[in-house]
Amino acid sequence: MPRSNRPSRQRRTGGTSRGPGPRQENIVDSGGLEHLMQGWRRTESRSSGEWTVQPIAAARAVKEYRCPRCEGLISVGTAHVVVWRADGVLGDSADLAARRHWHEHCWRLG
Numbered sequence: 001m002p003r004s005n006r007p008s009r010q011r012r013t014g015g016t017s018r019g020p021g022p023r024q025e026n027i028v029d030s031g032g033l034e035h036l037m038q039g040w041r042r043t044e045s046r047s048s049g050e051w052t053v054q055p056i057a058a059a060r061a062v063k064e065y066r067c068p069r070c071e072g073l074i075s076v077g078t079a080h081v082v083v084w085r086a087d088g089v090l091g092d093s094a095d096l097a098a099r100r101h102w103h104e105h106c107w108r109l110g
Contacts, residue, residue, distance in 0.1 A: 043086050046110060050086035052095075053107065055079070065101035069109065074101055081107050 041054045058079040065074040074080050084099035 052084050052086045054082045055104075056082055056101070067103045067106050068100050069102060069106035072103065074103060078103075080104060083107060 041052060044051050044053050056079060058077050061074070061076060061078055061080060064076055065080070066072070067074055067080075081102050081104055082099050083102055085095040088095040088098075
């Protein structure tokens with residue numbers, strides 16, 4: 001019988017031929033799925049308090065905004081961040097209503 005030029009299952013996966021190797025989705029670090037579901041939202045500490053920072057991808061930037069630091073225009077299709085207080089005393093709804101859109105580099109400069 002002719003020999004097959006295809007590598008055996010054992011050599012392809014690095015394991016035994018008894019079953020499939022580890023699934024890729026099981027190799028996510030702890031908290032990784034939650035991180036992805038939040039859209040990379042994070043909380044940052046600054047001297048002025050705690051801030052929630054939500055990145056906005058260029059494809060999702062469908063309105064124009066004015067950056068509070070440089071007062072420049074954030075045009076449609078420009079990736080940026082939305083920032084609001086995470087520790088406000090007036091409650092979450094008031095903090096969310098007071099959110100501002102920043103250029104990414106302006107937010108980093110603070």
